[in-house]
Amino acid sequence: MNSQGPRCTGCQKSPREIPEYVEMARLEGYSTPEEFVRDQEGTFNAVNGHFLCTDCYIAVGMPSSPQGWVAP
Numbered sequence: 001m002n003s004q005g006p007r008c009t010g011c012q013k014s015p016r017e018i019p020e021y022v023e024m025a026r027l028e029g030y031s032t033p034e035e036f037v038r039d040q041e042g043t044f045n046a047v048n049g050h051f052l053c054t055d056c057y058i059a060v061g062m063p064s065s066p067q068g069w070v071a072p
Contacts, residue, residue: 006037006049009071010056018053045070 006015015021015033025036037044037051044051050071052060063069 004049005034006041006044006051008053008056009050010052010059013053020054043069043071045072 004014007013008018011018015025015037018033021033021036021041024040025031025033028036028040030036030039038046041051043057052071057063
């Protein structure tokens with residue numbers, strides 16, 4: 001994983017810069033938005049730390065695959 005932690009490959013923001021993840025982490029009892037993304041974000045790629053936030057995922061056409069789609 002990259003040394004900066006999880007990062008949206010669309011907007012280049014970290015989870016702590018995206019209000020949706022800050023709020024969800026708080027509501028779900030996670031210590032940090034990054035922890036929430038690692039555990040709950042379906043597009044999260046554990047190999048490189050990439051994910052797509054909701055807005056970016058919608059902007060790229062909401063890709064999917066039978067195996068589950070993760071950010072490259």
